[in-house]
Amino acid sequence: MVDEATFRAIINGCGQRSADSDGNPILIPYAPSEYHTWNGTEWIISEEKQAELLAIQQAEVWERIKEYRYNRSLGGVYIVSVDKWFQTGEEEKTKYLGLSQVIDKLGSISWKTFENDFVEMTPDLLAKIFAEMVRAENADHVNAERHKVAMMQSDKPLEYDYTAGWERRYAD
Secondary structure, three states: OOOHHHHHHHHHOOOOOEOOOOOOOOEEEOOOOHHHHHOOEEEEEEEHHHHHHHHHHHHHHHHHHHHHHHHHOOOOOOHHOOOOOOOHHHHHHHHHHHHHHHEEEHHHHEEOOOOOOEEEOHHHHHHHHHHHHHHHHHHHHHHHHHHEEEEEEHOOHHHHHOOOOOOOOOOO
């Protein structure tokens, strides 16, 4: 017979303590979720609770997909004509908008790229950066929606891999 302290040490992290129909202590595995109930021999989940759990998991993964899309949108755009990457974080977008108001008066200005070198920023180059940002963000938006549809069809949304099909970014 095992004393209480040893019994607690054995079951710590290994399951939950319960008793059989005769009152004898037994170990049962932890519940897979708070939506499961123990029927005396196994954990079960009702169809209603399973649907509720699935909806919660789908909502969680959809939030992950949107966050992933947003974080990728900060990863820069590549402009072929100058063979350079340009930053696309929120601060840089604000700078681009401000620059768009005065670039015609300036004609051009030295601008730091993602690679930490400088190029001549012209109205034409700025327009290309804006166009590429819009194109890439739209493509990623469409990709996110494609992933949402596929994930919603999965019976295991938490295992769904949404990391494919995104626009190329500087870190890639």
